[in-house]
Amino acid sequence: MGFSISLFFLLLPLSFQFSSSLFSLIKGSSLSVEKQAHDFILSPNKMFCAGFFQVGENAFSFAIWFNEPDTHNPTTVVWMASRDQPVNGKLSKLSLLNSGNIVLVDAGQITTWSSNTASHAPVKLHLQDDGNLVLDDPQGTILWKSFDFPTDTLLPGQPLTRYTQLVSSRSESNHSSGFYKFFFDDDNVLGLQYDGPDVSSSYWPQPWLISWDAGRTNFNSSRIGVLNSLGLFSSTDNFSFVTSDYGTVLQRRLKVECDGNVRVYSRNNVLQNWYVSWQAISSGCVPHGICGPNSFCVYVHASGRKCLCLPGHRLKNHSDWSQGCEPLFQLTCHRNESMFLEIPNVEFYGYDNHYVEISNYSACESLCLQDCSCKGFQHSYSDDKRFYRCYTKTQFLNGRRSQVFQGTTYLRLPRSNSFSHKEHDRESLNDHVCSVQLQRAYIKTQANHYVKIFLWFSITLGAFEVICIVLIWCLVRTRQKSNREGYHLAGTGFRKYSYSELKKATKGFSEEIGRGAGGVVYKGILSDERHAAIKRLNEAKQGEGEFLAEASLIGRLNHMNLIEMWGYCAEGKHRLLVYEYMEKGSLAENLSSNTLDWSKRFNIALGTARVLAYLHEECLEWILHCDIKPQNILLDANYQPKVADFGLSKLQNRNNLNNSSFSMIRGTRGYMAPEWVLNLAITSKVDVYSYGIVVLEMITGKSPTTGVQNIDGEESYNGRVVAWVREKKSGRSWLQHIIDPALQTNYNESKMELLAKVALDCVEEDKDIRPTMSQVVEMLQSVP
CATH class of the missing domain: 1.10.510.10 (Transferase(Phosphotransferase) domain 1)
Structure with missing residues (x-):
């Protein structure tokens, strides 16, 4: 008993040191929101942190961010576990249960997020040097990883696939899901879409272009896009770009912004500020939905982007331009009671009730007056065909003013109106969709005094148990590591298979589908039911480290016409590569x-x-x-x-x-x-x-x-x-x-x-x- 008490006091200082920063969580351990300033997981290179991040008044989310030691509040978040349902600032925890499941519990009662994993093995949750939060077992089998569930940011080496998408935040201060998505559509083309409360539309690449004219191809089956640390992004739809600082390994992140644009940010180290090294859209008013219905976007280089209501309309919500404007008048079906107000160089994309390829102004006006649902029309000149076109509008959405646009929007108003767009321009506002503030807040609960005492006792006892488990686990891991000669940590970014797994997948290497000077290729079915081509290399003369370096080279390559490598095996004398199977x-x-x-x-x-x-x-x-x-x-x-x-x-x-x-x-x-x-x-x-x-x-x-x-x-x-x-x-x-x-x-x-x-x-x-x-x-x- 005396020895136990002595051991407890001996290890107690270590518990506080242990809680200040972790390199992994093991079964039965957790991170507390109340210790969010000290309880976090740190990547081995200390570039990334994972822990609780404050998103509002007494509201927190579990997140991953770039580690900036001199900054008390994280500023560059790259991933969130439950962005639309933050947790209370009291009694909330992220725990790795003994069942192998990761859970985020709100105020000790409600589970708001879960990894939905299970394992009897001694799994651990750790943060890799590339910012990927991974749950795996001692054999390296990955049960869950954050790279498979991106929020609004893509890190170098993190693939954007047919099963994932980037969704913007609601605003710069509100990290909940916004209206802009960056993903592969049903035609296998990577693009941007506005998905608002009422309508949705694609705007990049330009929606009126077919994929070939936009420089894209939809003839691919994998749908994958990757940014590397050098600044090259490439995807299977033939879209690629290089950043302005391409060729140098820097800290980088690709982010879909709350303004509907996609940008790549770079910096050399934490002492420098992030700068934009590439962006998808150069004009600030191209993204759809920026200013909401019955309004249009104006971009001035000196002052930035502004939103304006159409004449005769007022803003619905002064803190949220995405809700747009509402009319101050009512239209009737009597054509003699309507007039049209000219708004030059303003265009609205979509919702054309009628389109007439060749039309003068009088014919276009008459076409609108014949339709009770017509709210106005757009009359524009075509440089290619040398004539004017007419578009009658049932809604005014996705509006913008551009001097490049050779046309005019005519707004239908009652004849008795006294509205003027020139007067309205003087009332321009700087607010836009990204100014929305987080509206959720939690009420702090008053905990019972006896509950607090019991809670602290439980925490102390739990900390002691965790420390003992960690010490035993570390001893076991150290012994295992010393017994594995030639073992090298593979930072390849793809899975390491055991020889027994691949032998089972190929049914004892029974179905040969090809051979060459380097080895024999067999057809196999992996544990996740994927068909694979498994190449069994000739008996290795090189070490595992050299083999992994070459395998890593292949894994880093990414092109739609290059075979995709899924994993490898380096076990004893066995060297195998796992590729996608080609039908x-x-x-x-x-x-x-x-x-x-x-x-x-x-x-x-x-x-x-x-x-x-x-x-x-x-x-x-x-x-x-x-x-x-x-x-x-x-x-x-x-x-x-x-x-x-x-x-x-x-x-x-x-x-x-x-x-x-x-x-x-x-x-x-x-x-x-x-x-x-x-x-x-x-x-x-x-x-x-x-x-x-x-x-x-x-x-x-x-x-x-x-x-x-x-x-x-x-x-x-x-x-x-x-x-x-x-x-x-x-x-x-x-x-x-x-x-x-x-x-x-x-x-x-x-x-x-x-x-x-x-x-x-x-x-x-x-x-x-x-x-x-x-x-x-x-x-x-x-x-x-």
């Missing part, structure tokens, strides 16, 4: 089965060129694939190509393009560039050459691996296909002689001829004559 198999299989028409072949060539251009020119380091061939180009359900198998890939330094650090010949006979045989410097042009051979194979249906000997019987590095095509090109109607007989005459001659010429340029023996992959993309896109 249509490889390009080689489809060419041999004659399942590809000319348009599919052209799109495969274009998609492959795009991803090689990405690898060669858009990554910080140049990545050479070194084994481009039909077996390594996989096709999804829509026959979109995805390049796979980086077993032979090599990083190249941008600043030394002619330096070759390859110690052996890499690639596959028939597809290899002459530099390999002639012992010349290896550059990205080896991939260009291999790409050209693949394209020739798609056009002709002839494999370069057949007949690879020249006249003298010596082995040739390019086979007979290139020479045969060049010979046919010198004659008339050459395309007809080389085209794959399976296509017959069913092809676009101009596109296929361009494809053949580009392929021949790519297989020039002199590497300096060959185009770059970005030039190949430009040439292939030049044909409509």
